[in-house]
Amino acid sequence: MIALKVEKIGDRAAVVLSEExxxxxxxxxxxxxxxxxxxDGAFAAQTREGWAEDPHARGRAFLKRYNRSFSQL
Incomplete structure (x- = not known):
């Protein structure tokens, strides 16, 4: 098990990952x-390599992130 620390950086929270x-x-x-x-209170972690399974996942993630910008165009 790897313990992670949550720190405040400006007005945001960040999880600090060790080298391990x-x-x-x-x-x-x-x-x-x-x-x-x-x-059940747990999370599944997926790195960028996992996006290869769904070729449209990166596009959906991009559109979700910038949805407000696209709606103003």
Whole structure:
């Protein structure tokens, strides 16, 4: 088990990942980590490589993130 620390950075909260956690998740600084609630209080973690299973997932994630900008166009 890897314990993670939540810190306040400005007006946001950030989860600080140790080198061990980054290695276990195959993440680098700047990568995207998707957390999906499983319903029982746990989360499933998915890295960018998981998007290869669904070729449209990146596009949906992009549109969801910038939905307000696109609706104003």
């Amino acid at each position: 956690a980054l290695a276990a998740l195959h993440l680098n600084i700047g990568d995207t980590l998707l957390l999906t609630p499983s319903g």
